[in-house]
Structures are given as structure tokens and as C-alpha cells.
Amino acid sequence: MPETTREDGPPVALTIAGSDSGGGAGIQADLKTFSAFGVFGTTVITALTSQNTVGVQGVHAVPIDFIALQFDSVCTDFPVASAKVGMLGTSEVIKIVAKKATEHSLAHLVLDPVMVAKSGDRLLSEGAIEALLELLFPLAEVITPNIEEALDLLGIDRIADIEEMKEAARMLHKLGARCVLLKGGHITKGALDIFFDGGEPVIFEGRHIDTPHTHGTGCTLSSAIAAGLAQGKPVLEAVGAAKEYIQGAIEHSLALGKGRGPLNHMYRHLSEKRA
Numbered sequence: 258m259p260e261t262t263r264e265d266g267p268p269v270a271l272t273i274a275g276s277d278s279g280g281g282a283g284i285q286a287d288l289k290t291f292s293a294f295g296v297f298g299t300t301v302i303t304a305l306t307s308q309n310t311v312g313v314q315g316v317h318a319v320p321i322d323f324i325a326l327q328f329d330s331v332c333t334d335f336p337v338a339s340a341k342v343g344m345l346g347t348s349e350v351i352k353i354v355a356k357k358a359t360e361h362s363l364a365h366l367v368l369d370p371v372m373v374a375k376s377g378d379r380l381l382s383e384g385a386i387e388a389l390l391e392l393l394f395p396l397a398e399v400i401t402p403n404i405e406e407a408l409d410l411l412g413i414d415r416i417a418d419i420e421e422m423k424e425a426a427r428m429l430h431k432l433g434a435r436c437v438l439l440k441g442g443h444i445t446k447g448a449l450d451i452f453f454d455g456g457e458p459v460i461f462e463g464r465h466i467d468t469p470h471t472h473g474t475g476c477t478l479s480s481a482i483a484a485g486l487a488q489g490k491p492v493l494e495a496v497g498a499a500k501e502y503i504q505g506a507i508e509h510s511l512a513l514g515k516g517r518g519p520l521n522h523m524y525r526h527l528s529e530k531r532a
Contacts (some may be wrong), residue, residue, distance in 0.1 A: 258501035264397035267297045268487040269335045271363070273354055274371075275304040275316075275341030281519030282308075282473035287341055287480035293502070299335055301327040303354070304346050310472055318346060323476060332361035339365035341483035342397075343476055346381060346390035352476030354393035365466050367487035368397040368434070369479035370406050374381030386410060394433035399492060402429065403440040403481045418444065419451070419460070426453035436492050438482070440475070448504075452496055461494065463504045472512035477520055478503045 263281050268290050277283035284300050291298035303324055307315035331337065340363045344405025345351050357450075358366060370389060382387075386409060394400065407425050410432070416425050417525040426439045438461075441449040441511050448463035460532035481502045502525075521527070 268484075268489075269293055269297045269299060270284055270480075270487040271299045271301065271331060271337045271340040271481050272343065272483075273303060273340060273345075274476065275306050275346070276302050277306055277308050277473070278471075279309040279514065279519070281310065282476045283337050283344060286473040286476040286520070286522065287343070290502075291382075291479040291484050293522055293525060294481065294488070295336075296484040296487050299331045299337065300428040301331065301354075303343060303350050306344075306495045310516035310518055312516070316346070318350075321349055323355055324350065325445040328357035328361060329397065332357075332363070336365060338489075339367065339483045341367045341480045342393065342481065343369050344371040344381075345385070345389070347384050347387040348362040348382070351385055351388040351392055353372075355396060358393075358396055363396075364398075365483065366397050366399075367391075367465050367479045367483040367486065368393055368400045369461055369475055370402050370410065371402060371475065372406050372409055397434045398486070399436045399438060399461075399471075399479075399482055399496070400429065401438045401440065401475065401482070403442050403475060404444065407439055416444070416485070419449065422449075422451045423453070423458045426451045426458060432456060438478075438496055440478070453492065454492070461496065463500060464508075466504075466507050466510075468507065468510055471494075471507060472517040472519045474503065474507065474520060477506060477522065 272287035275283045277285050288298040305317040313450045426437045429437045436454040439451045452459040481499035482495050485498045506520040509521040511521050512518045
């Protein structure tokens with residue numbers, strides 16, 4: 258059997274995020290999403306969470322030097338084509354992630370500015386927002402904040418309709434990110450998101466699905482975009498493919514656990530098997 262070379266394998270993506278012991282969000286969701294897109298996933302774990310569908314019971318920070326070591330192990334061996342950044346927790350972690358992303362020339366970086374879990378548990382310290390804006394926004398090809406995160410990032414107290422979403426996306430773009438995907442969430446029943454890259458805003462509108470089982474939606478969307486970028490898709494095409502994927506993953510979400518159940522990351526594969 259011939260030896261496998263780098264050229265023979267699938268595209269490689271890296272997720273830099275926290276671990277979710279419940280399997281629905283974080284590193285676990287990212288790896289499932291990469292696999293669903295046919296992309297090989299690698300990881301830099303920034304924190305361990307004791308977590309389930311009900312909430313976050315505890316967070317254990319990974320030492321900074323070990324975060325750096327994971328970066329070096331992955332990036333000196335694998336041809337990383339894109340990276341997704343999720344839960345970082347503190348300004349110290351943000352600094353080492355920015356340093357190593359620059360050092361290893363990580364391209365096509367998708368930043369999901371995770372601040373608060375759906376359960377309400379805070380996952381980013383209050384003092385870390387400035388570091389996020391200063392160090393990671395300029396490195397990001399795409400940022401994917403939801404409305405609540407955008408309010409925190411911009412220091413404003415209202416985004417209530419589509420026009421205000423467009424203006425908020427413009428403001429976030431001015432902070433340094435090349436492309437913004439502002440997730441509308443509860444503002445409309447059509448799961449409406451605004452994409453802005455400095456030109457005309459693009460509206461992505463999905464079908465509203467009346468389900469509480471949406472744990473991991475933000476992580477999954479950002480890692481799906483990173484998977485598309487790893488495959489060489491243009492940004493807008495990668496966002497469109499990610500939106501289509503997340504729609505199906507929510508439509509086939511899983512009523513597991515006692516709280517908000519997880520998405521079904523492998524719904525396409527399971528549908529093919531049943532067919």
C-alpha cells in the first residue's frame with residue numbers, strides 16, 4: 258500500500274475552543290461538524306467544562322503554556338487550512354491564541370466570540386473584551402456574534418430590528434474583522450442573520466423551528482463556516498453552506514438530557530443510511 262501524503266488527505270481545520278463534557282457544543286460539536294463536511298479536525302483545547310444540557314457546572318482552565326504546546330504540536334505537523342476560535346475565557350488565553358495564530362500564519366480564521374452560554378453561564382471574563390477586540394478581530398476573516406454578544410462588544414444597549422442589525426454589523430466591521438455574520442436569533446421568526454464585508458449587507462433568512470433543542474448552535478455554525486473555508490470555498494459561499502447545514506441540524510435536533518438538547522450534527526449521514 259502506498260504511503261499517504263499530505264496531498265492525499267482531506268482538508269484540515271483546527272478548532273481552538275473549550276471542551277463540552279455533554280458533547281453538544283465546544284470542541285465536540287466542532288469535530289462532529291468538521292467530519293460532517295468531510296474535513297479532518299484538529300484541536301487546541303483552551304478549557305475543560307463540566308457541562309450538560311442544563312448548564313455549566315464548572316470550568317477548569319488549561320495552563321497557558323499547554324495551550325501553546327498544543328498549537329505547536331498541531332501546526333508544525335498538519336497543513337491547517339482554516340481555524341475556528343471559540344471559548345477563550347480570559348485575556349491571557351486570548352493573548353496566547355493571537356500570538357500563536359500569528360506565529361503559525363493561520364489563515365481563514367473564524368471567530369465565534371463566546372461570552373455567555375445559552376444557560377446564562379458567563380464564559381468570557383468581563384475584562385477580556387478589550388483584548389478580544391484588539392488582538393483577535395484583526396486576525397479574523399469572519400466573526401459570528403449573536404445579538405447579545407454584539408451588544409457587549411459594541412457597548413450599546415439595543416439592537417431591535419433588521420436595520421439596527423445592519424448598523425451593528427457595520428460597526429463591528431469597523432472594529433477590524435474582515436467579514437461579520439451577525440446572528441439575529443430572536444429578533445425575527447425567520448432565523449435571520451446579516452452578513453457584512455464592507456459592501457452591501459447580505460440577508461440570510463432561514464426557517465424558524467419551534468424547538469428548545471438548540472444547544473451548540475453557535476459553535477456549530479462557526480465551525481461549519483471554517484470547514485467550508487478549509488475546502489476552498491469563498492467566504493459568502495461558506496456562510497451559505499453553513500447556514501443550510503445548521504438549518505438541518507436544528508430540524509433534526511435531539512431531545513437528549515433534561516434541558517436544551519443538542520443538534521444532530523450527523524443528520525445527513527443518518528438520512529443517507531436510512532435511504
